[in-house]
Amino acid sequence: MGYVDEVLELVSKKNADQPEFLQAVTEVLNTLRPVVDANEELYRSNAILERITEPDRVLMFRVPWVDDKGQVQVNRGFRVQFNNAIGPYKGGLRLHPSVNLGIIKFLGFEQVFKNSLTSLPIGGGKGGSDFDPKGKSDREIMAFCQSFMTELCKYIGADVDVPAGDIGTGAREIGFMFGQYKRIRGTYEGVLTGKGLSYGGSLARTEATGYGLLYITEELMKCHGDSLEGKTIAVSGAGNVAIYAIQKAQQLGAKVVTCSDSTGWIYDPEGIDVELLREVKEVKRARLTEYAAARKSAEYHEKKNGEHGVWSVKCDIALPCATQNELDLEDAKQLVANGVKAVCEGANMPTTLEATEYFQNNGVMFICGKAANAGGVATSALEMSQNSERLSWTFEEVDAKLKNIMVNIYHNIDDAAKRYGMEGNYVAGANIAGFEKVVNAMLAQGVY
Ligand code: GLU
Numbered sequence: 001m002g003y004v005d006e007v008l009e010l011v012s013k014k015n016a017d018q019p020e021f022l023q024a025v026t027e028v029l030n031t032l033r034p035v036v037d038a039n040e041e042l043y044r045s046n047a048i049l050e051r052i053t054e055p056d057r058v059l060m061f062r063v064p065w066v067d068d069k070g071q072v073q074v075n076r077g078f079r080v081q082f083n084n085a086i087g088p089y090k091g092g093l094r095l096h097p098s099v100n101l102g103i104i105k106f107l108g109f110e111q112v113f114k115n116s117l118t119s120l121p122i123g124g125g126k127g128g129s130d131f132d133p134k135g136k137s138d139r140e141i142m143a144f145c146q147s148f149m150t151e152l153c154k155y156i157g158a159d160v161d162v163p164a165g166d167i168g169t170g171a172r173e174i175g176f177m178f179g180q181y182k183r184i185r186g187t188y189e190g191v192l193t194g195k196g197l198s199y200g201g202s203l204a205r206t207e208a209t210g211y212g213l214l215y216i217t218e219e220l221m222k223c224h225g226d227s228l229e230g231k232t233i234a235v236s237g238a239g240n241v242a243i244y245a246i247q248k249a250q251q252l253g254a255k256v257v258t259c260s261d262s263t264g265w266i267y268d269p270e271g272i273d274v275e276l277l278r279e280v281k282e283v284k285r286a287r288l289t290e291y292a293a294a295r296k297s298a299e300y301h302e303k304k305n306g307e308h309g310v311w312s313v314k315c316d317i318a319l320p321c322a323t324q325n326e327l328d329l330e331d332a333k334q335l336v337a338n339g340v341k342a343v344c345e346g347a348n349m350p351t352t353l354e355a356t357e358y359f360q361n362n363g364v365m366f367i368c369g370k371a372a373n374a375g376g377v378a379t380s381a382l383e384m385s386q387n388s389e390r391l392s393w394t395f396e397e398v399d400a401k402l403k404n405i406m407v408n409i410y411h412n413i414d415d416a417a418k419r420y421g422m423e424g425n426y427v428a429g430a431n432i433a434g435f436e437k438v439v440n441a442m443l444a445q446g447v448y
Helices: 004-013 018-031 032-038 042-044 048-052 101-117 140-154 171-185 207-222 238-249 274-283 288-292 327-339 353-361 376-390 393-417 426-446
Strands: 057-066 072-083 089-095 124-129 161-162 232-238 258-260 264-267 297-303 316-320 343-345 363-365
Touching: 004 018, 004 048, 004 089, 018 048, 018 101, 018 264, 018 353, 018 426, 032 426, 042 124, 042 327, 048 426, 057 140, 072 101, 072 140, 072 161, 089 101, 089 171, 089 376, 101 124, 101 426, 124 140, 124 161, 124 274, 140 171, 161 376, 171 238, 171 343, 171 426, 207 316, 207 343, 207 363, 207 393, 232 238, 232 274, 238 274, 238 316, 258 297, 258 376, 264 288, 274 288, 288 297, 353 363, 363 426, 376 393, 393 426
Parallel strands: 089 124, 089 161, 232 258, 232 316, 316 343, 343 363
Antiparallel strands: 057 072, 072 124, 258 264, 264 297
């Protein structure tokens, strides 16, 4: 049995109850085969694949907090510090009832490669809790965030591990957590990114993931003799990534006709009104039914199991920006039947393995989240730089750096795929390019 298969078997045995983690590891290791074959002895004797699939450490803790009725609630908190070969652990905190150890491990594992692709000095980590922010008052959110940070603050720091936002964690939550860290540790440092502008946040961080997704999509189109001008785009999600993806897509001349949340989706043939969407989602924290109620051209559809939702709409480009495994094989078939040309992932692992293969086998250009959504964490790393030098850069400066990073990522993953005879396979290219840098650093630093 080859080294990759041996390790896949080992990882499956050790983590049988973590399907998302196994899915992420399977995708990465399968695409690394040519690199592993070329370096088998070196990697095997150094147990590189065993080490890269086992986190440096996993922290799990109780998060008790008091709700508005005076009732004590208990959630489970996580931080997975996956790999710090190339820099301090870096990655978001997800607050969602679906969160469990397997999901945080899959996200942390992906983050290692993504962060490496940014070309900035950041290792990979991820955290979060099964806390559900939906329907909670600001005071309850604060109580949770303070309790969460009371434990987490022992394990993080500006040069150790720098958490940020993810699903359920935005500027409000980061603010409460930053305040608690400062209060307990007594230091004012860039321990979190995605901070408010008045206390060390970076301009353009809010927009960065969505903008970055469009910058790489634009480069992909450009390098294939095409552009975004006049294209119809289907977006899923209505959170931070989706909103700014829609805004940038429109600025670049495309028309975005869909978005979705956990209960339903919008088809708006005149193009999503992004200001209205921001008002409904960011300001009011309301459901998309409010968007539909305020906009004549919009159709609202309840989410139904077995239906394709936003992926049933005819489009040139699909940008899944909601959550993992939201686009399956049947959705992929529908999109291909409708003539989709490119799929770029704004969320982390939104496309199942089967759907990814279907796109690749049917001539659809496909860029995985590790590359396509790296603009968020890249801009977080720019926020860290600004905090270190105690300066803040202009929006234009940060945005220009972000664009440059995304264009470079495209060319790096394209080159990596070509180097191993897999031209056009951007999944393999992203995994290989991300992996090579981390492995070189691991080998240089000795066994740990
Ligand atoms: N949660 C985002 C991601 O998946 C951003 C992480 C960060 O900024 O550290 O990459």
